[in-house]
Amino acid sequence: MNQLLEFIKDNIQITYILILSIFVGVEVIKSIPAVLHTPLMSGANALSGVVIVGAILVMLHSDPNDFIALTLGFLAVVLGILNVVGGFAVTHRMLQMFKKKK
């Protein structure tokens, strides 16, 4: 508990950011029609691919000779971008359904 409090004190702004982000996430989603559940889930999934930024940083910071780090980093980037690109593309396709027909 004390540690948590210490952490909060040391990272007070991060804590605010965390809490405010949670609020934004919650508020943004509440009361959406059920038919949008799946596209929204898919869109959120694509966003969670933001982890790719970390994967890129891993690679940028890797020693060109650190083979393991490079391989793992490479894999991480591939998987991350798969998540991002595939995620947005799938979402886009799902949302095509909502085009008003003539």
Next chain:
Amino acid sequence: MNQLLEFIKDNIQITYILILSIFVGVEVIKSIPAVLHTPLMSGANALSGVVIVGAILVMLHSDPNDFIALTLGFLAVVLGILNVVGGFAVTHRMLQMFKKKK
């Protein structure tokens, strides 16, 4: 422009907090029934009395002999707390109207 960017860089977390707070404020309010406009305005008004915190800080930091600062600080606290207490109390009274009659 440059200064603004510098500021953002130096205070990146504050900037995030600012922007996230704006989002929270906007999201929280959107689509409320018109009859709640006045109570909500009143409630928000009470919240803006949070400036009292600054007023208290002014007094806490004042030299006991700095007569002007003390007076101004005193006034600031009185006005601030007026805003807070009066604001919440008025809001509460307005909201009494929404009690379900039997």
Next chain:
Amino acid sequence: MKIGILKETRKGEKRVSLSPIIAKQFISKGFEVFIEEDAGLNSSYKNSDFKNIGAAIEKRGVVFKESDILLKINPFDEDDLKLVNKGQVLISQLYHKSNTKLIEAIASKNATAFSLDAMPRISRAQDMDVLSSQNNLAGYKAVILGAYEMTKIFPLMMTAAGTITPSKVLVYGVGVAGLQAIATAKRLGAVVEATDIRSETKEQTESLGAKFISVKNEGEESQGGYAKEASDGYAERQKAAVNKSLFQADLVVTTANIPGRKAPILITEDQVLQMKNGAVIIDLAAAQGGNCEVSKLNKTVIKNGVKVIGTTIAPESVSTNASELFAKNIFNFIIHLTKDGVFQWDLEEEITDETLIVKDGIIRKK
């Protein structure tokens, strides 16, 4: 004050000018009520119904002799007048403009007479207005009569044995009776159209969910909420606008009247000949000469397979309700005219002034 209720003598008339409920209200206001024997029978009021609430059932002669006020629905006739005494107050529908002889006879008896059909159509007189209350029922019954006479049903029905198309109903004249006819036909599921010379009736027609057939009105045909006689031009334009609907109609109800005049002819014989085989026309204006050229009062004329029924008897055939409403109108009227059981004779007052045709033998209105 003593009120005498006479049995209606006109053929086919089933109403009576007072109902037991209203009789009771009169009595509780301090009036005495005398009912001619069997006066209410055709409106399903038994003598005992009246007796039970404290009215006296009497022979005709006694009623004439005892009463201060004599009530009838239809104009007093010669037989009645023989029994009227000086100073008695007669109330009924007198149609004084067309019944000059009757009015003179009343005057010669030194009696007083109010005519209910002369009621001014102002807001506060609405609850004394027998024309409104009776025409309303007439509108309803005209449609029921039509539905009864037709060989088709009103509503659309999609059934295993095929689809029955909805009947088409056309209403001429969107006054009190016309509106109620529209409403009733609509309820039964017919497709209803209507037309009138007064343009404000368009909105009223639509407010009942029916379609209005607009005829270009050059503004000269309407006056203070009432129709004037239509110009020839109007009649032609009306035919052009309405004929298509008329020739497809299964039921036509005509109610067009011009106060104090003969009813306008809106459907000529020529038009009848072009109508659908099996169609029915109910001419509620028959007593004023009829809106249809071929209609005869209280007769059914069949022309080219079209049944033309000239009638005013519609309210008579719902005698119970008609009598109730008439009685309530009369009650409101008498209460308005009297104070503590005595006539006020406030001749400045619009309602009294307009309806008081003969006062103590002097003819006030012609």
Next chain:
Amino acid sequence: MKIGILKETRKGEKRVSLSPIIAKQFISKGFEVFIEEDAGLNSSYKNSDFKNIGAAIEKRGVVFKESDILLKINPFDEDDLKLVNKGQVLISQLYHKSNTKLIEAIASKNATAFSLDAMPRISRAQDMDVLSSQNNLAGYKAVILGAYEMTKIFPLMMTAAGTITPSKVLVYGVGVAGLQAIATAKRLGAVVEATDIRSETKEQTESLGAKFISVKNEGEESQGGYAKEASDGYAERQKAAVNKSLFQADLVVTTANIPGRKAPILITEDQVLQMKNGAVIIDLAAAQGGNCEVSKLNKTVIKNGVKVIGTTIAPESVSTNASELFAKNIFNFIIHLTKDGVFQWDLEEEITDETLIVKDGIIRKK
């Protein structure tokens, strides 16, 4: 194949077994159609209407001589049978169970006969079921007749001359006719209640917005969707449950039947005596003996101020629609029985089996 349409001979009957539209459909399927002169007149079909679509208008004798199939609505009578030839196919409502003589006469002519009232009530036979199509119209017209006969109007009306309370309508028997009666009375604004021995009719009644009066049913009264004769206990319980509504009713429509039996008596004379003065009873079961003890077929009996009208004529009085629907039923039936203009005589098939009463002089059903 040649179809001959006979003019109905029964008194008061206005229908005809074929309409021009359906005649045209027959012709387009390759049939020839012979219409007896003036057969359609009372349903507002002129001879020319038939002629125009290609049917032949013929004298009675010719129709009998030329036709392979002879169509009527009402049972063939002695006069008809004289003209029937060997091998002809007769189609009409024969009521074979109660008309044994007629059936024997047909058999003796070596003719073939289908009875439409023997149609099995299965889903795919619905579009050939004349009982349904005609009873439906009967239910509508019964209410119109009632509204016409009553001295009250149906709807609630709050007017300047007082409030007219809505009429109370009570329907006995919630079959095809009963349901349509409920719907029609409801449309006109009446307060409607209904009762039936089959408990599934409660939901059906409520689906039309009316109130159902439940009578405790001990389960023994219903069978395969049809009513059985009620036990005495049931009759008593029914009276107890319904009497309050009956004595307040302005209009009562009775439609209760038990297939192949006399109609049950549901309203006794004693009950009629306790009803409201001015009430009307329309007894649609009068032809089967009537649901009301005092009703007489095609007569209006007035008892204690209550008008009791025994009728089956309701569908006849909407002859145009009734004929259309009947014709459509017949069309579906004949199309079902034939293939490329020739009878199939598939005696295994339920509809053919049940309706084919006499085949080439042999009586199949009794």
Next chain:
Amino acid sequence: MSVLLSVIYLIATVTFVLGLNKLGHPETAKKGNLIAAFGMGLAIIGTVFIHDLEVPTIIYVLIGAAIAIGSIIGWLIAVKVEMTKMPELVSLFNGFGGASATLIGLVEFSKNVDNTMQATTIVSGIIIGGITFSGSLIAWGKLNGSLKSVIKLPQHNVINNLFFIAVIALAIFMISTGVYNPILLYGLLIGGLVYGILFVLPIGGADMPVVISLLNSLTGIAAAITGILYNNMVMLVGGILVGSAGIILTIAMCKAMNRTLTSVIFGSFTASKDISGTNKTLGSIKNATASDTAIMMNYASNVVIVPGYGLAVAQAQHVIHELEEILTGKGVNVKYAIHPVAGRMPGHMNVLLAESNVDYSILVEMEDINPHFNNTDVVLVVGANDVVNPAAHNDASSPIYGMPILDVENAKHIVVNKRSMNAGYAGIENELFYNSKTSMLFGDAKAALTELVGELKNM
């Protein structure tokens, strides 16, 4: 800052968000207010007691005294004031908040102006605080009637904008040159105060709530700016919340009044609205929105609906029945009052309501319902006019004088739905519409009732 205070501020911030959120729903609004108040209390107490400064007792006493005085006065005013005076009170309190921010800025200016950043915050705090203070006071004066007329200078807009630009220019000059001259500062303060007055003066009384909401939002921003100065999170986040929520609320209020924000602020010089609601002798009318009406009805026990000819014209019989069913479902007791001559034919309303299956038992005749109005919370008059016109009682010269009417005036609230201020059949004015208990819900009956039903469903 101590851990504890950090956590307290964090909690306070969370209560602010939750409180605002709950304030947006009728059912939870009261709770929301209490939650936010609790958080505010926490933040204040924490600020006073948790710090590592050496503070002389006298200061504590002063702070205590200030808080006590302010609290008592605030509480008393809030509890005593009449219900109808609440909006002006909000304006007054808001002005105090702005003044407080200004005062803080003044003190800090004399002590802590080390860098551009601080100067910027302090100066903007002072200006914004000043604007809110004076603006709010003017709004207060307008609402409580002491400032009656709408005062406009010629070319008011232009003058306003020029003045504002001048103040900003002065501020920028001061900050960028680093000349932190107190005289300049007081100049800015006065500039802010004057601009506040100029800003609010020309705006009409009916638009005041919008202005108050806008000023309220500004106060929030002033608080946030002060928060940046102290690097104080609760002030920063709380202030921004109020600022952004306030702007959105302002826009929502404009929408509800069918206006745009710019038309409120600048358009005060242009023509008034289509539906004129003022009559020389009868006074002015009050507009209601569908959701006002919905809330009123939702919390009523007895509602009476008065249908008239307009209901028939709009063919809104099905919607009114739906409204009635929803209210009944919420436990409200609903009746229809049927005037004998409502509509254009005898029984017009009966035909109409029977069509939508309204139960006969809740249609009540005039004589029977009239005594019941005393006891009615809300009367909804739909497309009726003459049949509820009190002239029938009061005005012997009126053509409807003597006609019995529905005495809807006896109810607690009356909402009248019609399309305009046009007269009915009798062609006469209806003073009921100008009654202080009456609000007008303008619009075609079908559209307006549909909206009303929608609002009620969301409650």
Next chain:
Amino acid sequence: MSVLLSVIYLIATVTFVLGLNKLGHPETAKKGNLIAAFGMGLAIIGTVFIHDLEVPTIIYVLIGAAIAIGSIIGWLIAVKVEMTKMPELVSLFNGFGGASATLIGLVEFSKNVDNTMQATTIVSGIIIGGITFSGSLIAWGKLNGSLKSVIKLPQHNVINNLFFIAVIALAIFMISTGVYNPILLYGLLIGGLVYGILFVLPIGGADMPVVISLLNSLTGIAAAITGILYNNMVMLVGGILVGSAGIILTIAMCKAMNRTLTSVIFGSFTASKDISGTNKTLGSIKNATASDTAIMMNYASNVVIVPGYGLAVAQAQHVIHELEEILTGKGVNVKYAIHPVAGRMPGHMNVLLAESNVDYSILVEMEDINPHFNNTDVVLVVGANDVVNPAAHNDASSPIYGMPILDVENAKHIVVNKRSMNAGYAGIENELFYNSKTSMLFGDAKAALTELVGELKNM
């Protein structure tokens, strides 16, 4: 971090919030997706190019290659896959995201474990990433049918929870002792992976979407944790957004399926729902919610309503008319298909719909509407059963064989509203309900249609 990159991250964060917000409304959803994607692209490009590290070209090449490969594969899969396979694809992609987080953790563990804080973030990132990865793969397998059976160990719940506690205990042990042993770490990784499998295995196929949403939320949290490690705002805020929005979405999905989150996760062992939708020979049914139906109709060009006896029983004639009016108002072409024996008396539907004033011209007879169904986007069957039962065509043994029916099967979508799977008048099963184009909207017609109308009004 450079100013530019900070700003870029800020912009990306804002696009995430806006994107999510817009994804919540049918009209703006597509735009929302694009906005978020744009922000993501910006963040990625910024990360690669804007920094002050000395990075050898080979690394750039590798990064470029990785991005190119991943993008192309992801794009191809997304574009090629059948519409019906999309949910499983989401699950697969989500698993990749989790794996990516785990891999990052593994690399960082070998390099940067200086303090408890870092250790905590890395370890939790690895565990959470592992759970999402294996869990998502299982979910994917279940959805695409390769993992058909629901596998449950005896006492599955207890085992699950004990296992989870063990993993956490191990993690705490490792962090608190500071013994950053790679073997322990791989133990934790495997622990996470196994737990992911244990967690998803026993959950039924119908509940998979909820599970995917939950795992998705976890991936977001993993990303956020990684963001803390790098003090990277866009990862932190983006991850938390996905995490919190994901949880809310998960709960909303449970609600829409009439379940609770706990019953999905733990209740997989208890009995199934009331309305059983599976029939040995006919297959299983699909449920629709009111809002599914509303969206379908909102975006349709031609809608046909098939009323039946149930509409009459529910007395829903007024609501269906309202539905029709709203759709018409939205430019949808609406017709009623009237079967000759729908209801219980000839003309039952006509009486009913006339009461609510439905225009006669849009009531279409069976023969006339049947050819029109090919061309119909949505058929809404309300309380009808026998009259749309294809057994009349197909099954010679059926009591309704030979009866003409409404050929609603020819339409693109069929929504059937009734209260249960009960039979109609003829007392027989209806295979239409098991058609792959059919969804069932269970509930009393009046209630269900009212909800539908409500949803449509909000669009």
